Amino acid sequence: MAQFDTPDQLSLPNLEEDVLDWWQDHNIFERSIEERDGQPTYTFYEGPPTANGKPGIHHVLARAIKDLFCRYKTMQGYQVARKAGWDTHGLPVEIEVEEELELESRAQVEDFGIEKYNDACRESVLEYKDLWDTLTQRMGYWVDLDDPYVTFETDYIESVWWLLKQIEEEDLLYKGHKIQWYSPGSHTVLSSHEVSLGYEETQDPSVYIRFPVAGEANTYFLAWTTTPWTLISNTALAVGPDLTYVKIHHEDPHRGPETLILAEELLDDVVDEEYAVEETFEGSELIGAEYEPLYDYFTDRAEPGEDAWYVLGADIVSTDEGTGVVHMAPAFGEEDYAVGQERDLPLFNPIDKDGEFTDEASLVAGTWFKDADKIITDDLKERGRLYKHETYLHNYPHDWRKGTPLMSYPVESWFVETTKLKDRMVELNDTINWQPEAIGEGRFGEWLENNVDWALSRRRYWGTPLPVWESDKEGSDHYEVVGSVDELREKAGDQLPDDDEEIDLHRPFVDELTWEGPDGGTMRRVPDLIDVWFDSGAMPYAQWHYPFENKDAFEANFPANFIAEGVDQTRGWFYSLHAIATVVFDEVAYENVVVNGLVLDEDGNKMSKSKGNTVEPFQVIDDYGADVARWFMMSNAPPWESIRFSERGLRDLRRTFFGTLENVYRFFATYANIDGFRFQNDRMPVEERPELDRWIISRLHTTTQAVEAALEDYDPTTAARAVEDFVEELSNWHLRRSRSRFWASKKSEQNGPAGQGGTVAAAQKEAAYQTTYECLEATAKLMSPIAPFFGEWLYRTLSEVTAGEADSVHLAAFPEAKEDERDEALERRMGLARSIASTTLSLRNQAEINVRQPLPRLLVVTGTGVPEAEVEQVKDVILDEVNVKAIEYVEHSSEVVSRSAKPDFSRLGPRLGDLVKDVNQTVRQLDDETIDAYVETGELTLTVDGETVELGPDDLIIQSEGIEGWLVEQEGEVTVALDTDITPELRAEGLAREGVKRIQDLRKEANFEVTDRIVVAYDGSSQMADALAAHADWIRNETLALELQPSDEPTGEAVETFEVGDERLAIGVRRVEADEAMNA
């Protein structure tokens, strides 16, 4: 006969390995997709990782989220295809390769050869692919690793090119300038990532400069800057149109009287001497004013006062620091450049690629730009233009390799004009369900609101080449965007290999393709690569090689129902997916997105290799199992908050949740095997089952409903916690309270009812098995999206014996919350029962009477929250739990109940105002009689502070506190009193229970099987002996004893003499062989 497996303490890592093998052998993952053919699809997009680094524990977090929703939706009947992907381009790859090859500059890379360099990148990028695949499989992340999309493959690049072509056709692709951080030290533009590596605290000059107002003698605009080297290129001054400015007269210690113009608010910060305000006006009045250029190097290029060297109004001007008059050099600052573009200011750039001034600026010609600070400052001082010179400590970016300062510099770049579609992107974003909501509205929403055009160009080597060819004809601005390999073939003809398979769309091959332009020039590719984020944002289309292939697959899987990545992707993947989908398809790319936070170490610090506090994912899985890690990361805190990863947390979880569930199963299996339960009978109607069973079934459906609601809301934490609570209730209340039903032996069933915990009817027992089985099976399903291994093990271990519905839990249907098996009133009153029981146990504790000693009765104070009728229905459970014979009730308003009163502040506060404090004082001191009267009439008149206060019904809250002459305990609304009067009969019963406990101890000591029959001999002091004799039948039944005989000298396989209080008891137990038992 099939038996439930009863393993020793489970090793979860081993169990998981077994499950993995079984999945593999039976193609469960494949089947979970194939068997859903024809069902509605649920689309998930895998954000591609870069496999040139090792996976960390945070990847387990992200992947646990992805996996769980895919598994959940599969169980709901959807078909969920999951294509893996690899992000293979970009700077991290190049940096790694440069380190390996010891290349330090662009020049060195180019000398080395782009082709060889890119070959090295191509190899490096999948260096750890196997490690990633291993982790993916071992942690139970189901994704199709055999057919991933790879961003460097020709098909993928072709789809990306197609997208760019669409953008061009919508007239949204253009060439412009982007201010980028340029490192003159290494002659290269740095990416934002590299820039952020190089911020250093730097001491820079802080200078205040006089700009002479044209046509007004001895009058100056006072401007401030921390980069004097940019003053050569000064093009304009900016003021805040709404700010208040003043014209002051003062006496300069060195130069004598003069007039200065600056923002009023900053006056006292800037001007140290005494001054007199001559005029006050708004910034807008200054707009258009002309001033004399500081240097005349560029005066031949622009007309002062018209093209340049005038005052303009700009919102960027603030009064946080400086003077409220901002020196503008559009060549050297992002904000300056933006304003310059708007106003059509000229660009004065006298610095060459090496960071040195050109001959254009004779004063500093040949000088390194930073070294020019001092020369220029000295020059201006000499010429009387320097008002004040201080130093300023701030963060300034440096070249992360060389340590030399960066300068921001306008670089030619190709853009997607996303600003044109900003409103549409915002609108579409509003339809996306963000978890947590705050990121969609906040970080992402604001980012969209402040959208700037997407600068695609990257001056790098390893990436998708920008498919733009420009005519090299002087003065021509003709360009062509190539949107497919065919188109390229059409244009470049036989420069391409005949075989499509041999085409590589990377540099340097594409750089060599040229053709004749319509204007007679030669079409040459621009040297740029595109931003790698465009690569990954193109995956909904490029993973299918859309539109060249797989149109159906694409259409069935766009947009995604669900994606999940880390919060760092806000401006990365989340944006690139959204922008491309909006621009090209006027759609969202994803409907639901779960954002996960960081994984911090135990102390809340960021994990980093240098700190040595990283957690090795394989180690965690080997030690605790993937399920424990997954469950921990889902249940401990919402995954979008930073999670503290602690081994202790894992250990606790293994012991509490998984350990408890394991124990419930083992208990169930032990007795089910003894009784041969295999769920062969029909399912018992729930309404025919005992109260306790109906309760846990109701809790199961409530839990199922809660789990489903939480998962539908993409909130795995609430779901996990609901399952945890259910398992706690299943174990610590349902199963514990059901134990007697399980161990009632078959034989004794025929003996009819005996004492407490004795025999029960067969139907009751069947109900216990069915109920526990159903709960375990449902738990296996409910937990399996998060803990796929344990869920599978539990499900299969159960269903192997009972021939369950599906081969695997992951092929089964997610449980359904059955409304008709829920009973809220029952759940409420069982809560009441637990509360009364725990309060009573607390009383026993105080009275120092152990639970084995039966007590005559307990008294429950009834009231609104504690209705007698409800308690009465759960009376048996309570009495059995606390070992008390009877329950009685006393009305909350009864005279024997003493009470206290407190004001209902929410009612009285608004009415009485300040007086409420004094009323509180008075009310809390009211005696029982006054409270009784109030309870009776609902009225009370107080005199407080000389004022008369009338109180009506509900103005006071009355609480029961005690019952005269009883031991009383209170817990919330529940008040319980315990009668501790032990009659001789109760005493005898208590002793009999003591006897049973000792016999059971001996059974155990002697290693008898749970089902073994025994013979007991005993010798006890008089009261003890009388008690055992009086309860002999019951004792025999409880201990499976065929005989229970007094003996002067008890013998057997286990013999011991016990002291029980004042009593003495010697016992011997002997096992009865099976045939002997049959005859008995």
Place this chain on the structure above:
RNA sequence: GGGGCUGUAGCUCAGGUUGGUUAGAGCGCACGCCUGAUAAGCGUGAGGUCGGUGGUUCAAUUCCACCCAGCCCCA
């Protein structure tokens, strides 16, 4: 420097949208109970100026302002 998130018991977290005078849970700890789940189970207890300061209010952990700390993103 700008923006954001977080701050509640030793630890991990609820709660707080609607302010109400006794702020909860689990783990850990201590004590006890139970003993046919036993390297399990149950109960009780200790433990908190709800990050700080100020404001609004009869009343603030909750609302407002400022500050501090940790982290993230951006510059």
